[in-house]
Amino acid sequence: xxxxxxxxxxxxxxxxxxxxxxxxxxxxxxxxxxxxxxxxxxxxxxxxxxxxxxxxxxxxxxxxxxxxxxxxxxxxxxxxxxxxxxxxxxxxxxxxxxxxxxxxxxxxxxxxxxxxxxxxxxxxxxxxxxxxxxxxxxxxxxxxxxxxxxxxxxxxxxxxxxxxxxxxxxxxxxxxxxxxxxxxxxxxxxxxxxxxxxxxxxxxxxxxxxxxxxxxxxxxxxxxxxxxxxxxxxxxxxxxxxxxxxxxxxxxxxxxxxxxxxxxxxxxxxxxxxxxxxxxxxxxxxxxxxxxxxxxxxxxxxxxxxxxxxxxxxxxxxxxxxxxxxxxxxxxxxxxxxxxxxxxxxxxxxxxxxxxxxxxxxxxxxxxxxxxxxxxxxxxxxxxxxxxxxxxxxxxxxxxxxxxxxxxxxxxxxxxxxxxxxxxxxxxxxxxxxxxxxxxxxxxxxxxxxxxxxxxxxxxxxxxxxxxxxxxxxxxxxxxxxxxxxxxxxxxxxxxxxxxxxxxxxxxxxxxxxxxxx
Numbered sequence: 001x002x003x004x005x006x007x008x009x010x011x012x013x014x015x016x017x018x019x020x021x022x023x024x025x026x027x028x029x030x031x032x033x034x035x036x037x038x039x040x041x042x043x044x045x046x047x048x049x050x051x052x053x054x055x056x057x058x059x060x061x062x063x064x065x066x067x068x069x070x071x072x073x074x075x076x077x078x079x080x081x082x083x084x085x086x087x088x089x090x091x092x093x094x095x096x097x098x099x100x101x102x103x104x105x106x107x108x109x110x111x112x113x114x115x116x117x118x119x120x121x122x123x124x125x126x127x128x129x130x131x132x133x134x135x136x137x138x139x140x141x142x143x144x145x146x147x148x149x150x151x152x153x154x155x156x157x158x159x160x161x162x163x164x165x166x167x168x169x170x171x172x173x174x175x176x177x178x179x180x181x182x183x184x185x186x187x188x189x190x191x192x193x194x195x196x197x198x199x200x201x202x203x204x205x206x207x208x209x210x211x212x213x214x215x216x217x218x219x220x221x222x223x224x225x226x227x228x229x230x231x232x233x234x235x236x237x238x239x240x241x242x243x244x245x246x247x248x249x250x251x252x253x254x255x256x257x258x259x260x261x262x263x264x265x266x267x268x269x270x271x272x273x274x275x276x277x278x279x280x281x282x283x284x285x286x287x288x289x290x291x292x293x294x295x296x297x298x299x300x301x302x303x304x305x306x307x308x309x310x311x312x313x314x315x316x317x318x319x320x321x322x323x324x325x326x327x328x329x330x331x332x333x334x335x336x337x338x339x340x341x342x343x344x345x346x347x348x349x350x351x352x353x354x355x356x357x358x359x360x361x362x363x364x365x366x367x368x369x370x371x372x373x374x375x376x377x378x379x380x381x382x383x384x385x386x387x388x389x390x391x392x393x394x395x396x397x398x399x400x401x402x403x404x405x406x407x408x409x410x411x412x413x414x415x416x417x418x419x420x421x422x423x424x425x426x427x428x429x430x431x432x433x434x435x436x437x438x439x440x441x442x443x444x445x446x447x448x449x450x451x452x453x454x455x456x457x458x459x460x461x462x463x464x465x466x467x468x469x470x471x472x473x474x475x476x477x478x479x480x481x482x483x484x485x486x487x488x489x490x491x492x493x494x495x496x497x498x499x500x501x502x503x504x505x506x507x508x509x510x511x512x513x514x515x516x517x518x
Contacts, residue, residue, distance in 0.1 A: 019051060020051065020162050023047060023048065023051040023162070023166075024162070024165055024166070026047055027044050027047065027048070027166050027169055028169060030043055030044050030047075031044070031169050031170070031172070031173040035176060035177050035180045035181075036177075037061075037173065037174065037177035037181075038070065038072060040173065040177075041059050041072045041170065041173075042072050044166070044170065045057050045058070045059055045072055045073075045145075048147070048163070048166055049147060052147060052159055052162065052163070053149070053154070054131075054147035054148060054149050054154075054155075055148060055149050055150055056073075056127070056147070056148045056149075057073070057145070057146060057147045057148070058071060058072065058073045058096075058144075058145075058146050059071070059072040059073075059135075059143060059144070059145050059146075059170070060087070060091075060096060060143055060144040060146075061142065061143050061174065062100070062141060062142055062143055062144070064140065066091070066100060066141075068087045068088075068091060071087060089118060090118060093118045094116070094117065094118035095108060095111075095114075095116050095117050095118070095130055095132055095146065096132060096144050096146055098116045098132075099132040099133065099134055099144055099146075100134065100141055100144060103134050103136065103141055104134070105131075105132065105133040105134070105160055105163075105164070106131070106132050107129075107130075107131050107155050107156070107157075107159075107160070108129060108130040108131070109129055109152055109153050109155075110128060110129065110152040110153065111127055111128055111129065111130060111152075112128065112152075117130065126150050127148040127149070127150060128149065128150055128151055128152040128154075129148065129149045129151060129152050129153060129154040129155055130146060130147065130148045130149075130155070131146070131147050131148075131155040131159055131160065131163065132144060132145065132146040132147075133145045133146075133160070133163050133164065133167045134167070135167045135170050135171045135174065136167075136171055137171040137172070137174065137175050138175075142171060142174055142175070143170065143171070143174060145163065145166070145167050145170065147159075147163070190212070191212055194212055194213075194214045195214045195215060197214060197216065198216055199216055199281055199282060199283050199284070200213075200214065200216040200217035200219075200220040200221065200281065200282040200284075201213065201214050201216070201217055201279065201280070201281050201282075202217050202221075202235075202279070202280045202281075203273075203276070203277065203278075203279050203280075204232055204245075204277045204278050204279075204280065205276065205277040206276070206277045207231075207277075208231060208232040208233075208245075208246070208277070208278075209229060209230065209231055209232070210227055210228055210229065210230055210231075210232065210235060211228070211276075211277065212228075213227070213228075217282070220266075220282060220284070221235070221236070221237070221238075222237070223235060232245060232246065233246075238258070238260050238261065240258045240259065240260075241258050241260070241266075241268060244256050244258060244268055244270075245268075245270065245278075245280055254269055254270065254271075255267055255268065255269045256268050256269075256493065257285070257490075263286070264284060264286045265284070265285050265286045265289045266282040266283060266284055266285065266286075267282070267283040267285055268280065268281075268282050268283075269281050269283075292357065293357075293358065296353070296354040296357045296358055297354070297358075299350050299353075299354055300350070300351055300354035300355070304351065306343075306347055307344070307347060310340055310343055310344055310347070313336070313340055314337065314340045314341075314344075317333050317336035317337045317340060318333070318337060319333075320332065320333030320336070321333030321334045321336075321337055346480070349480040349481075349484060350480070352411070352484055353463070353480065353483060353484055353487055356408060356484070356487040356488055356491055357487055357491075359491070360405045360408055360491050361491075363404075363405035363406075363407065363408065364403050364404055364405055365403065365404075365405075365406065366401060366402075366403055366515055367401075367402060367403075367404060367406050367409070368399045368400060368401060368402075369400040369401075369402045369404075369409065369434065369441050369443065369512070370396055370397055370398065370399050370400040370434050371399065372406065372409055372410055372413065373393065373396075373413050373432055373434055373443055374393055375410070376410060376413045376414050376417055376432075377391060377392075377393045377417065377432050379414070380414065380417045380418060380421065383418070383421055384421050384430065387421055387424075387426060388426035388427055389421050389424050389426070389427075389428055389429065389430055390428070390429040390430070391417070391421065391429075391430045391431075391432075392429065392430075392431050392432070393431075393432045393433075394431050394432065394433035394434075396433060396434035396435065397434060397435065397436050400434055400436060400441040400443075400514065401441075401514060401515045402441050402492075402512055402513065402514055402515050403513075403515045404492045404512065405488075405491075405492075408488045408491065409488060409492070409512075411484065411488065412484065412485045412488040412489060412510070413432075413443065413445075415481040415482065415484055415485050416445040416482075416485060416508050417430065417432060417445055418481070419445075419481055419482065419508075420445050420446075420447035420449065420506070420508070421447075423447065423449040423450065423506075424447045424448055424449040424505075425448075425449070425450075428447065428448040428449065429447070429448050430445065430446070430447045430448075431445070431446045431447075432444070432445050433445075433446065436514065437511070439513055439514055440494075440511040440512065440513060440514065441511060441512055441513070441514050442509065442510075442511045443509070443510055443511070444507050444508065444509040444510075445507070445508050446505065446506070446507040446508075447505050447506055447507075448505045449505050449506055450502065450503065450505075451500050451501050451502040451503050451504045451505055451506055452498070452500040452501075452502070452506055453501075453502055454501070457498055457500060460482050460498060461482050461483055461485070461486040461496065462479075462483060463479065463480060463483040482508075485508075485510070489510045489512065492512040492513075493512070493513060494510050494511055494512035494513070495510065495511050496508075496509070496510045497509050497510075
């Protein structure tokens with residue numbers, strides 16, 4: 001039903017009808033022009049009071065429980081002592097409370113004959129007639145509109161016909177303003193949280209246009225407040241950062257380590273926000289990387305310097321073991337040899353980790369990960385047979401072309417397979433599988449071992465990590481095998497994870513980018 005349908009069609013009063021149509025037009029224009037609710041409702045109320053011929057009017061905005069949250073009052077020449085009415089009394093005992101309770105429009109021809117009208121002591125306005133309407137939205141009363149006059153019999157059904165569309169427009173305006181205010185407050189809260197975070201944060205919409213950024217982001221990326229609304233391609237001057245943010249799929253690579261051209265190093269993460277866009281956060285790890293490099297260099301130097309003394313010890317221990325035979329002296333020599341071998345293995349692993357962490361990009365070349373994995377299965381078959389383990393390669397793609405270090409990827413797969421064989425009891429199985437998943441080559445090693453509790457899984461890939469389970473404590477090793485796997489996968493910009501539960505075996509996975517077709 002249009003607004004004109006509410007206008008009385010008594011052509012004897014065409015001027016009045018025209019004035020009311022103009023009122024509805026002006027009301028609609030006011031509500032469309034602003035979302036600042038109090039000012040808009042105040043102007044609409046004043047226009048309505050004047051055009052309808054009332055002397056006073058009010059609009060109450062209500063909470064869901066019926067409590068009045070705000071009141072807009074339009075009255076002429078109100079005495080100061082009653083300018084703020086006793087709203088709770090009006091809602092509890094007065095006319096407004098009746099309108100709210102019945103959810104229906106009401107006309108009081110003469111307030112003196114109506115118990116529903118509450119008289120305030122000292123109210124010199126002497127109200128004699130009133131009209132009230134509920135402001136309803138989505139079957140809920142969200143406000144009340146009331147007009148009064150000092151003379152009786154001043155309001156009729158014709159006035160209701162004019163006020164109903166005004167109440168409907170007010171209901172829409174109140175809802176829109178409430179949504180606007182809520183959105184503005186949520187945005188202000190989000191902005192305050194983002195500004196308080198010390199690490200750089202940028203929020204882009206789905207079109208990759210900047211919505212928000214904090215002070216840390218402005219400092220780290222040389223941005224300013226005026227950059228809001230600009231596209232990502234204009235703002236991210238670091239090519240590696242821009243390439244990651246534009247092309248990365250967060251589910252495939254949620255975090256990437258990126259080195260800026262000025263030498264700074266950041267962990268960059270992408271977090272999609274449905275219906276909004278994406279949040280880019282940066283964590284400056286430059287100092288940590290420098291410390292880690294110094295540590296790796298120190299370990300490499302120390303490990304290298306230990307190799308020569310160990311070689312001498314091994315030579316003399318071998319002579320003692322050989323000359324001593326089965327005597328106690330010979331047995332001591334054999335034990336020394338075993339200790340030296342374990343120490344040399346540890347040193348080699350430390351050197352390997354150091355080399356990998358310092359960078360192995362120079363070793364990268366095109367290779368077939370599927371063929372490499374099958375070669376590892378063949379090389380570990382004898383060890384599996386010796387332990388009574390069934391080692392198989394699951395059906396997989398004929399080839400998985402990647403760019404990487406053949407030596408290091410082979411080392412990573414060998415460590416995973418060897419680890420699975422080590423912790424799987426006799427009679428168990430170890431399966432190596434591969435798949436092409438989008439732009440990622442996915443490899444996994446699954447065993448029927450004892451499984452790993454969820455609380456211990458986060459420690460698996462740490463250096464020198466040996467879990468406290470009985471089975472793992474009995475196994476030989478220094479806790480560096482999986483740390484090497486992690487270093488290799490990260491060097492190939494891949495992802496490493498584990499799926500396991502006690503008594504259900506374990507499955508170790510990693511994925512690395514496939515080589516793009518030239």
